[in-house]
Amino acid sequence: MIDINLIRNSPEIVRESQRKRNQDEKIVDRVLEMDRLWRENLQTLEKLRNLKNRKVGEITVKIRNGEEVSSLKDEVNKINEDIEKIEKIVEDLKNQRDRLIWNIPNILDDDVPYGKDENDNVPIKFWGRAKVYTEDLETFKKDSRNSMEYEILNERPVSHYDIIEKYDLADTMRAGRVSGSRFYFLKRDLVKLELSLEMFALNSLIDKGFVIFEPPFMLNRRAMEGATDLSAFEDTIYKIENDDLYLIATSEHALASYHMDEILEEKDLPKLYAGISPCFRREAGSHGKDTKGIFRVHQFNKIEQFVYCHPEESKKFHEFLLKNAEEFYQKLNLPYRVINICSGDLGNVASKKYDIEVWMPAQGKFREVVSASNVKEYQSRRLNIRVRGKNGNYFPHTLNSTAIATTRTLVAIIENFQTKEGIYVPEALQKYFEKDFIRFS
């Protein structure tokens, strides 16, 4: 949620942000109008309540003195009728205003490049040596801005889907029967490889000073609404029937609402949290995309970084989170690029976002594995999380970033490290996996 005072005092900033996001800027004027009407009526209401309070005070005094009060009672009853009427109007106006504000996306950071859609995202960093099938070379050179080393493959690597089905490392057919499409049974070595990824990421984050959490996998409506936005409720979030509960789509949701309605102490900032949890996503509106295998699924496990910090430090921590995530992929030796998400492709909650995309040699594309967002005070306002400051309380900034999303990283490993005989296990995972190779049999 953005600050109503920002809309009141600098509506042009909000309009500009809306324009760059390709979103309605007239909403700003509707908010201002509702706000004006609300304040007008609130004034009237408060004057009436003040009058009533004074009358009730008179009654108190008179009763003490044993005087007659029935005419005063009648007066108060009359005022109460007026109060009741105008209370409804005020409440209604405030709800209308707040619903509008609630739906305004976060104000864009100055660093966000202008763009219409994902094609305008700006690659800013490249790392590693990619394996590129000859037919993909042109795409690769374009997408890597000619800034990455590569080696040519004369044969296209086998898709992760074919490998996991053929060697029984996962079963999506039976999962389809018992749960539906986009579900999977992970099996055999892939289960252990996933656990190795998780241990690797958790231990690294502990070393960097993060406190690790396994959060609740369901949240109530208030917490979920504070952590997400309305479009997430429609496209992403699973609702539990008969209960006020919603399945988290990432542990970010739980870690953001962890401090809901609290006032934090300045000396306790920054708070570096890491969550490990399954992520449940409806994937509504993604029909036809990545329908096979485990790349885009309704349920996967993820280790997430989350930070609460002083507003002046969020820029710094955004880079910190990205650096941590990059380190994981470097240690896994997976070639990647970092992109700065453009205004038209940015989600409502983020003010600025980086994605890490790993080169997938079987798909011949860079694919998203990490998303790192600076949310600034958008979530802390919605969740009513404040920091006690010397000159009054303020809203902390929150940030989140994937550390490792297991299924997508498994896909990256299968695509990048396969041979005819099996899959090489990245060195960083070997001490957890206890083998260096998954042999096809």
Next chain:
RNA sequence: GCCGGGGUGGCCGAGCGGACAAGGCGCAGGCCUGGAGAGCCUGUUCUCCGAAAGGGGAGCGUGAGUUCAAAUCUCACCCCCGGCGCCA
């Protein structure tokens, strides 16, 4: 799930129909001091009007109700503690 006990400000805690939610702790500012401490004063949630000084309104787990008046009474729901039951 059942039977008790409870939910008050940043924290502790009194109030259990009537005048500003007592008191304490913590924190911030001021006075005092050579400096600190002690002591004294003010402030410590949200919100509206106001340039400010200042003034108003709301707020006692949540929501409804009774009353001129509700932290206080009634009802429903949520959460915490204890006991019983069930249970991986």
